[in-house]
Amino acid sequence: MRALVWHGKHDIRCDTVPDPAIEQPRDAIVKVTACAICGSDLHLYDGFMPGMKNGDIMGHEFMGEVVEVGSENHRLKKGDRVVVPFTIICGECDQCKRGYFSVCERSNRNKEMADKVFGHATAGLFGYTHLTGGYPGGQAEYVRVPCADASAVKIPDGLTDEQVLFLGDIFPTGWQAAVQCDIEPTDTVAIWGAGPVGQFAIRSAVLLGAKQVVAIDHVPERLDMARAGGAITINFDEESVLERLKELTHGKGPEKCIDAVGLEAHATRSIDSLYDRAKQAVMLETDRPHVLREMMYVCRPAGTLSVPGVYGGLLDKIPFGAFMNKGLTMRTGQTHVNRWTDDLLRRIQEGQIDPSFVITHRVGLEEGPGMYKTFRDKQDGCIKVVLRP
Amino acid sequence: MTCAAPISAGSAETLARGLGWFSIALGALELAAPRTLADTLGMKDREHLIAGYGAREIATGVGILAASDPAPWIWARVGGDVLDFGTLAAGLSTENPRRGSVFVALATVMTVAGLDVFCAQSLAMNRRVAGQRPRQDYSRRSGWPQPPAAMRGAARDFDVPRDMRTPDALRPYPPN
Ligand SMILES: NC(=O)c1ccc[n+]([C@@H]2O[C@H](COP(=O)([O-])OP(=O)(O)OC[C@H]3O[C@@H](n4cnc5c(N)ncnc54)[C@H](O)[C@@H]3O)[C@@H](O)[C@H]2O)c1
Ligand SMILES: [Zn+2]
Numbered sequence: 230m231r232a233l234v235w236h237g238k239h240d241i242r243c244d245t246v247p248d249p250a251i252e253q254p255r256d257a258i259v260k261v262t263a264c265a266i267c268g269s270d271l272h273l274y275d276g277f278m279p280g281m282k283n284g285d286i287m288g289h290e291f292m293g294e295v296v297e298v299g300s301e302n303h304r305l306k307k308g309d310r311v312v313v314p315f316t317i318i319c320g321e322c323d324q325c326k327r328g329y330f331s332v333c334e335r336s337n338r339n340k341e342m343a344d345k346v347f348g349h350a351t352a353g354l355f356g357y358t359h360l361t362g363g364y365p366g367g368q369a370e371y372v373r374v375p376c377a378d379a380s381a382v383k384i385p386d387g388l389t390d391e392q393v394l395f396l397g398d399i400f401p402t403g404w405q406a407a408v409q410c411d412i413e414p415t416d417t418v419a420i421w422g423a424g425p426v427g428q429f430a431i432r433s434a435v436l437l438g439a440k441q442v443v444a445i446d447h448v449p450e451r452l453d454m455a456r457a458g459g460a461i462t463i464n465f466d467e468e469s470v471l472e473r474l475k476e477l478t479h480g481k482g483p484e485k486c487i488d489a490v491g492l493e494a495h496a497t498r499s500i501d502s503l504y505d506r507a508k509q510a511v512m513l514e515t516d517r518p519h520v521l522r523e524m525m526y527v528c529r530p531a532g533t534l535s536v537p538g539v540y541g542g543l544l545d546k547i548p549f550g551a552f553m554n555k556g557l558t559m560r561t562g563q564t565h566v567n568r569w570t571d572d573l574l575r576r577i578q579e580g581q582i583d584p585s586f587v588i589t590h591r592v593g594l595e596e597g598p599g600m601y602k603t604f605r606d607k608q609d610g611c612i613k614v615v616l617r618p
Numbered sequence: 619m620t621c622a623a624p625i626s627a628g629s630a631e632t633l634a635r636g637l638g639w640f641s642i643a644l645g646a647l648e649l650a651a652p653r654t655l656a657d658t659l660g661m662k663d664r665e666h667l668i669a670g671y672g673a674r675e676i677a678t679g680v681g682i683l684a685a686s687d688p689a690p691w692i693w694a695r696v697g698g699d700v701l702d703f704g705t706l707a708a709g710l711s712t713e714n715p716r717r718g719s720v721f722v723a724l725a726t727v728m729t730v731a732g733l734d735v736f737c738a739q740s741l742a743m744n745r746r747v748a749g750q751r752p753r754q755d756y757s758r759r760s761g762w763p764q765p766p767a768a769m770r771g772a773a774r775d776f777d778v779p780r781d782m783r784t785p786d787a788l789r790p791y792p793p794n
């Protein structure tokens with residue numbers, strides 16, 4: 230089969246690789262009908278996440294048709310249409326039972342390595358480094374889905390691929406980011422990053438009833454799309470984020486702040502951005518936490534920071550004094566996708582939201598490698614790429 | 619007229635960053651060892667000037683790396699190249715026993731100056747090309763059946779799970 234394969238930093242190719250086969254009785258093989266490139270994939274493309282190996286198959290946002298099931302998979306059958314969450318879950322461990330799926334205790338088959346790096350292993354993820362199990366990803370014609378009986382979301386007839394594809398990652402991710410803020414009708418929610426995750430966080434914050442939603446980015450098309458979703462926007466190239474946020478909240482600061490940017494935060498006109506680039510260059514720091522710093526500084530005391538943006542390692546110059554003394558709360562993590570999918574699928578079915586609004590590019594798998602670059606560089610108005618194997 | 623930029627926006631920015639680090643490294647060298655440099659070039663009386671140039675190099679380097687648009691700082695480097703060129707040219711007199719080193723230094727300055735100009739122009743061209751590209755119109759892509767104002771709070775039926783709720787003490791006061 231054909232698949233997008235990681236060969237090194239900035240080197241992703243569409244290769245021919247062996248087809249996957251059932252390995253465990255709860256597995257299923259899914260023939261992919263649509264998949265997407267995620268901002269998280271960019272961290273691998275740019276070589277910021279440790280633990281990738283030459284030959285790894287990329288991709289963790291995908292859906293398709295079940296073509297084979299293992300002997301103990303009684304929930305799925307051949308021909309089922311499914312969206313597969315990017316988190317692999319056993320559905321039976323302590324964490325899964327509590328709904329903390331992204332820290333499932335059993336699905337990471339490289340537990341020992343991950344225990345060493347993070348203290349405890351987190352769930353297995355598709356196409357996302359050997360620290361999370363080294364599972365072949367979904368930017369491919371076929372994927373083996375481990376424990377498919379626990380995670381795969383069955384899709385009822387009448388919905389298109391594009392309407393439901395994002396149930397596997399970015400829609401629940403934006404949703405959890407907003408839910409973690411426990412939004413009050415009096416809240417201002419400030420959201421850094423108007424990429425796909427930011428766009429869904431904006432929609433979710435509005436649906437959950439925030440008084441005011443503010444989106445921060447510097448890509449004009451993304452800011453347009455943010456405004457379409459009801460956000461007030463700040464272009465960080467043109468104005469001071471901290472001053473504008475204060476102005477919009479009468480000096481008090483937003484009650485809730487969401488980091489939908491992560492470790493590759495862009496340099497803004499600030500000295501700390503330069504500091505991060507320098508330390509990253511000499512490998513004294515792995516991530517660029519500019520957004521975290523801004524959030525801690527501007528958030529209203531007793532407010533909440535919600536961090537769906539991905540970080541990989543060590544961060545420097547975090548104003549923890551502000552965080553502690555202001556009594557802020559931080560909630561973070563990879564998304565517990567299956568915790569939200571039923572509810573969000575219902576909202577799509579009822580017509581409350583159509584997630585396909587975010588798609589700007591549709592191409593075949595062979596054009597995938599080029600699209601990584603287009604998406605990374607935000608060229609050609611690119612916000613979300615869907616690939617059709 | 620649209621003309622394609624010689625290198626992509628990303629490559630131009632990478633080149634700019636490279637030049638920024640080069641500035642800082644050279645500046646540090648000039649600040650740390652102005653006497654050695656002056657001796658090498660047979661320009662003993664220029665020690666303070668060289669240290670001053672070092673400070674200038676570091677300032678432009680920091681500017682290039684910190685600015686969201688490095689182009690003006692790259693042009694500042696070009697200005698600096700002209701100064702360097704003038705200063706070095708004075709060392710070419712036949713009386714200078716170190717003329718050879720001065721020649722090498724001049725050749726280096728000219729090469730780097732070429733790179734500086736190329737980088738500044740590529741940055742400008744990429745900016746122009748980006749400006750000419752018609753901007754995609756996403757201003758109606760809400761994903762919703764109704765305008766945002768009508769959708770506000772449409773999901774208030776959702777029960778925030780207990781583990782994600784704000785503790786009572788941190789809720790707005792008086793509670794609403
Ligand atoms: N927690 C999860 O489970 C989960 C799931 C999916 C994605 N993610 C993460 O969410 C983040 C965003 O993903 P995406 O797909 O939207 O990626 P993206 O790269 O398309 O979007 C990031 C956006 O942030 C903007 N940005 C950069 N620097 C900024 C700054 N200083 N201030 C404000 N905005 C800035 C960029 O211009 C860009 O539009 C990534 O880190 C991704 O890994 C997390
Ligand atoms: Zn993702």
Ligand SMILES: [Zn+2]
Nearest residue numbers: 319322325333
């Ligand atoms: Zn589990």
